Amino acid sequence: MSEQDDRIRARQRERAKVMAWLLGGFVVLLFAITIVKIQAGMGA
Numbered sequence: 954m955s956e957q958d959d960r961i962r963a964r965q966r967e968r969a970k971v972m973a974w975l976l977g978g979f980v981v982l983l984f985a986i987t988i989v990k991i992q993a994g995m996g997a
Contacts, residue, residue, distance in 0.1 A: 954962075
């Protein structure tokens with residue numbers, strides 16, 4: 954592979970890591986919202 958291919962692959966890996974972090978954060982956010990709604994429903 955050429956140096957340019959290596960740079961492209963490195964950018965793709967970095968972009969994939971960012972997307973993984975964002976997706977993971979979104980899942981945690983949805984989980985937290987669900988827990989809060991369940992607890993609010995039980996208290997009412």
